[in-house]
Amino acid sequence: MHDLHTHVVPPATPFLDRLVTADPRWARLEPGPDTGDVLVAGKIFRTVRRVAWDLDARRDAAQAAGVTGQLLSAMPELFAPWAPPADAVDYARAFNDWLAGELPRHGGFYAGLGVVPLRDPDAAAALLADVAGAGLVGVELPAGPPTAALHTAAWAGFLDEAERLGLLVFVHAVGGPGVADYPHPMAANGVLFPASIGTAIGGLIATGAIAARPRLRLLASHGAGSLVTELPRIDFLRDTTPALRELMPESAVESARRLWYDPLLFDAALLRLLVDVVGADRIVLGTDHPFMPVDPVSFLDDPLLPAGLAAAVRTHNPAALLGLPAS
Template structure:
């Protein structure tokens, strides 16, 4: 079982303490034995198990559950899209250094994704070479960066550089500003994440950004969310709109098949439809470990999915993608 959608939270460090002292909006961990509280803007956002920051304990826990490896990425609340370009860069460097150092002793069991300053797309592009040099296999970005949508021209250089370096771009759903209107963060998570990732990936497809970069390796969180409902509409409009055909040299569904997706759609019929549209080999295991209270992909073993699909999602498909990233 090779899990490509898992998260980590760095422990407190003098650098993080200095950041928090300057602005309480920075997410930070307050460990207390077997668990720890993640504080955002000075308030407890969630309580996490020790495996969220202790990679030795995490490996024992993961191996007991049958895992053969994990791709680690930052908890989305660590994106800090509000931070200045300078602070964002300093934090990204510190996080990336910490992650690269932590995964080193584990003989390939862990691979990692870096983070970048979100208010400086050019700086984000420039940092990718350092991420690759540190041995990280890609970068995680939010579905809606604070500067502009990922398909906007300001992010073109970032996407070009990621494609040139062969890095994975993991686009993770976020709640965004609308989350503040919900009485509980998990209510916002449930309602907003599918639209968030669907809008981001749909935008990259509908503007031709994916078709223009056949070498771009992109993983969409949460099964691409609403994307599978958008593709027929985009193609219908492309067929009837000459200007859209100029933007999109290929049908939306073909662009969608260039990407990878985790199966976090929570329904076998939806995952089967996703696999039918993008290809069964493009669905790779992702569980959101260690934040889900129960196994979010247990449905893979139930009825409604083709024979052998669950095994491919858990083993062959993620291994093939990881081999592409590490070869």
Template sequence: MTMLDLHTHVVPARTPFLSRLSSADPRWARLEPAGETGDVLVAGRAFRTVRRVAWDLDVRRAAVETSGRTGQLLSAMPELLAPWAPPDQGLDYARAFNDWLASEIARHHGFFTGLGIVPLRDPDKAAAVLTEIAESGLLGVEVPSTPPIAPLHAPAWAGFLDEAERLGLLVFVHAVGGTAAADYPHPMAANGVVFPANIGMAVGGLISTGALATRPNLHILASHGGGSLMTELPRIDFLRNITPELRELMPESAAESARRIWFDPLLFDVGLVQHLARVVGTERLVFGTDYPFMPGDPIAFLDDPVLPTGFAAAVRATNPAMLLDMLTRPDLLAKGIGK
């Protein structure tokens, strides 16, 4: 059975450029490999120990194929997005990461596809990098749910979203803790609360400001099932119905806009996934596991008999294949842009 995993993460190997960068400023995340595992250091402190599959794509492919998966969309570990980085350094870093990822993916002849990163403290520079991402063969870009400068729905990011739509690139909005996570005594305590809230606010803001409705060809993938988004939609629509100014911002209902978004099913509960599918349609759910960071199988519930026949096959194979097909657009190929 085909299984295309669209929510997976990588950590770049120690290229000369990345090593020089992290030596000059310890805030850059860097990998310290030691045999079959490696420590990821963030701000000079050990953040996470990862297996070799996180950086060695040859080892990763063998492990992924053994698990029955037939392809993966690779994106940076969120801590690599470096929202603190000055624009020029962020630009150099993004280009180095994107070059590394594109070259590694090319060696595997279609088994892997990937998403680039951009300098987050300068939305104009970020928009300019999107053309480079498309030309490299990467299929889109990963951004955090709480970018610096302004939220994704703010005018500062309008040009970035316009360019992503023009190029036919996927924008993967990934939940991060942001500043709110610092108030918790342990990172996992924040993870369980702040991540769902932040991804819900990020995609909810794109809906309630009309940013999605006015960009009908913009491809958005929301991590972790959109987090709190499903609880926001009825409230947004209630307020839209009683607020003329909000109706001017939103030419369509919140539920209609939500059906423009793609979601992974990482909600950890079959009932929540059922509700998500009822609201946005089963066809908007795509297989995503957070590989290789989630232990066990976080979405084993896809095989729960309470789900309708064909649900798991659609999420694991049909839907992600449809999204990937949309991202490899013939009109862009004719112009020499994109994969």
């Protein structure tokens, strides 16, 4: 059972001494015996359990629960989308070096995704060779980068390079600036996360960016959120708009079937709809560990879902995406 949507909080951030005092917006951990506080701009953003940063304890607990491996990605608050490009490059290099250095210490239990500077897509693309060279399997991106959407020309070089290098691109849902309009952050999370990831993946499909890169490996968090409701509308418009057909050499559904998805839709019927559209082989286990208070994918065993889906999601499909033996 390989979990491909899990997050890590480094025990020390932002790594570089000159950044520690440069800006309080850098997320940092203040660890305690059993829990730690993640501070952003001097305020507690989230209290996390020890397994968020103690990778030995995390591995032992996960293996006891039957997990055979985890793909580690940065806690989204570590993206630092506000960071100036030069600082963001240095920070990304430091995070990636730290994560790459941790992986060999745990007997192959972990694989890792790097981060990149978000205000300079060209610099992000230039960093991908180092990501691959360090032994990381890919990179994590927010669904809404700060200066340009992922489907725009600004990110084309990045996507081309990720495809060339065979790196996995994990697109993670985000709240964005609208969070401040909600009285509680979890209310914003419930509304904005599905919208943000659906918009990001839908944009990549509707602009032909996915069709143009048939070897790009892209994993969408949270089941791509609203995407499954967008695909029929996109294809209706494609069928009736010659200019859109030129932009999209294949249907939206065909493009969607090239991608991978975690099952974090919180509902068996909704996951069944996604499976019916993209195929049972495109769903990989992802639990958002260690930030969910209970198992968010227990519904995988719901009889409404196709027979064998749970086993495929937990074992065969993650192995196929990462190129691992299915056992």
